[in-house]
Amino acid sequence: MANAYTEDSIKTLSPLEHIRLRPGMYIGRLGNGSNAEDGIYVLLKETIDNSIDEYTMGHGKKIEIELNDRTLRVRDYGRGIPLGKLIDCVSIINTGAKYDSETFQKSVGLNGVGQKAVNALSISFRAQAIREGDTKIVEFTQGKITKDNKVAKTAERNGTIIEFTPDEALFGKDFKFRNEFIEEMLWNYAYLNRGLTLTFNGKAYKSENGLKDLLTKKLTGEPLYAMAHLEAEDIEVAITHGAHYGEEYYSFVNGQHTTMGGTHLAAFREAFVATIRNFFKKEYDAADIRQSIIAAVSVRVQEPVFESQTKTKLGSTDLGPKGPTIRQFIGGFLQQHLDNWLHRNPEAADAMKRKIEDSERERKELSGIRNLARERAKKASLHNRKLRDCRVHLDGKDKRAEDSSLFIVEGDSAAGSLTSCRDVQTQAVFALKGKPLNTFGLTKKVIYENEEFHLLQSALNIEDGMDGLRYNKVIIATDADVDGMHIRLLLLSFILQFFPELITQGHLFILETPLFRVRNKKETRYCYSEAEKQAALMKLGQSAEITRFKGLGEVSPAEFKDFIGENMRAEKVTLDRLHDVEGLLTFYMGKNTPDRQDFIIGNLRVEKDLVEA
Structure with missing residues (x-):
């Protein structure tokens, strides 16, 4: 019988209780640190953002970040939080200086929430403010104050020191910070704040050329022409074209990396097309103008409105309360500065026109x-059951749109297991017939000539660009054997060549499935590595039954449900560390078999090596 709905059913949570009960509203996902968007990195970002705001206002040219196991320490040399308000600023929600637009005109964090969320979601939190020879330290546990030291004298320089350890009760016992994700974050801060030096465990991050340095680092090959690097008050852009398919953008608002874009990126894409058409006096198709573009755009907006607390997508339409619209501002900037640049750089203009x-x-x-491929696909779709679609898609209005996923599996057996236990609202399944074609060195024509690739492209709805993408996550789910790894490589090769934006925009994942099932009469454990298997045996006993999963088709639907739900392990595919995609594809997918054979032999590790390692 349902509980009675009475006055006692109505609960009021304190801000601290609400943050801990609903952390996703404040930091997005929780996660264990294996994904750059996991909450532990948002906690660090929220802390650094406050130091960046101090630098932007002209106070302090250095920010020091230190990581010791799971504890992070951020030290800036700004003005320091006013000592009498230190407790309020780090623990009372909607408290801060950023409501005063005279003090923080174009701040990253405006809601007075970030640092309080860091405090509430940490098992230990320590804040120290230093101002003009005086200092104050306060300490908290899970957002509750445990120590309030009196103001004391100090010889240290002005600034603020925040030290925190995320709470494993929320983030899990196995959460771990990955240095490469922190380093990527710090590079972005450096690119957007020239003159600022950030250090991470002693290593310095500093940029002299801003977004030009960012694009230079991100380029996966030689650009077609010298980079356009344009600046004015509140805006900076860097633009060039490469030889890849697709469009690649890096967008920022007030120093925040807006990974999901927003109104400023939409305005940039539109203004770029309009400027190029006007310069060449020809109505080129927008897709042809933007094909192979790689660009970065950063704007400063007064009192920005983001679509979530994690600030990954800008929702503002105006530059400020009394300013022009973002569309007008970016359009006017490109029409003047990019047009002038093209006139001053005729060789680059000619290269762009040829592209x-x-x-x-x-x-x-x-x-x-x-057209032929579409006709064939229509006929095939009458009999083809390779796509088991879901009901909610990324291009729809449903609130679960960001949960929409497409699993690419090998064969009908794995597809059957996954299909029978998936969430039909948000999880779709696409079954490959076998090993797909090696597309290395082929042109985009192969997509239309190969039925399987064309059906996959149609399922994703990305023939005309990423705007129509139907799934937020595209998950490669192949067997954990040699054939499965080969299929994974063939799919990655296909995507890298023709749809790299699936990777650069963070949509592509590799599903991790268990290698072993270890169980006794009381408990069952699924293990993803030899080490996890040994740990399970220690817990359940050496006589426990061990099952080795050779393929996804061997996993029963009842078991599969555990691997694609809340506890799903999916590794995001990134391009952050790939500086030469063409070179990598040439080595791994080209016709240089002897070189690959030598590489494999030279890098083999036998079981004995793994145990000793």
């Missing part, structure tokens, strides 16, 4: 093949 016309030519050449 646009090459894209136009390829698009027209593909049109006939595309």
Whole structure:
């Protein structure tokens, strides 16, 4: 019988209780640190953001970050939080200086929430403010104050020191910070704040050329022309074209990396097309103009409105309460500065024009093949059950749109297991017939000539760009054997060549499935590595039954449900550390078999090595 709905059913939570009960509203996902968007990195970002705001206002040119196991320490040399308000600023929600637009005109964090969330979600939190020879220290546990020291004298320089350890009760016992994710975050701060030095465990991060340095680091090959690097008050852009397919953007607002874009990125894409059309006096197709572009855009907006506390997508339409719209501002900037740059750099303008016309030519050449492929796909779809679709898609209005996922599996057996236990609202399944074609060195024509690739492209709805993408997560789910790894490589090769934005925009994942099941009469454990298997045996006893899963088809639907639900292990595929995609694909997917064989032999590790390691 349902509980009675009375006055006693109504609960009022304190801000601290609400943050701990609903952390996702404040930091997005929780996670264990294996993904750059996991909450532990948001806690660090929220802390650094406050130090960045001090630098932006002209106070302190250095920020020091130290990581010791799971404890982070952030030290800036700004003005320091006013000592009498130190407790309020780190523990009472909606408290801060950023409501005063005279003090923080274009701040990253405006809601007075960030540092309080860090405090509430940490098992230990320590804040120290230093101002003009005086200092005050306060300490908390899970957001509750445990020590309030009196103001004391000090010889230290002005600034604020925040030290915190995320609470494993929320983030899990196995959470861990990954240095590469922190380093990527610090590089972005450096690119956007020239003159600022950030250090991480003693290593310095500093940029002299801003977004130009960012694009130089991100380029996976030689650009087609010298980079356009343009700046004015409240805006900076860097633009070039490469030889890859797709569009690649890095967008920022007030120093915050808006990984999901927003109104400023939409305005930039539109203004870039308009400026190029006007310069060349020709109505080129927008897709041809933007094909192979790689660009970074950073804007400063007064009192920005983001679509969530994690600030990954800008929702503001105006530059400020009394300013122009973001669309007008970016449009006017590009029309003046990019147009001038093109006139001053005729060789770059000619290279851009050739690239646009090459894209136009390829698009027209593909049109006939595309029409044939569409007709074939229509006929195939009447009998083809390779796609088991879901009901909620990324391009829809449903509140669960960001949960939409497409699992790419090998064969009908694995597809059957996954399909029978998936969430039909948000999880779709696409079954491959076997090993897909090696597309290395082939042109985009192969997508239309190969039925399987064309059906996959149609399922994703990315033929005309990423705007129509139907799933937020595209998850490669192949067997944990040699054939499964080969299929994974073939799919990665295909995506890297023709749809790299699936990777650069954070949509592509690799599903991790258990290698072993260890169980006794009382308990069952699933293990993803030899080490986990040994740990399970220690816990359940050496006589426990061990099952080795060779393929996904061997996993029963009842078991599979555990691996694709809340506890799903999915590793995001990134390009952060790939500086030469063409070179990598040439080595791993090209016709240099002897070189690969030598590499494999030279890097083999036998069981004995693994145990000793």
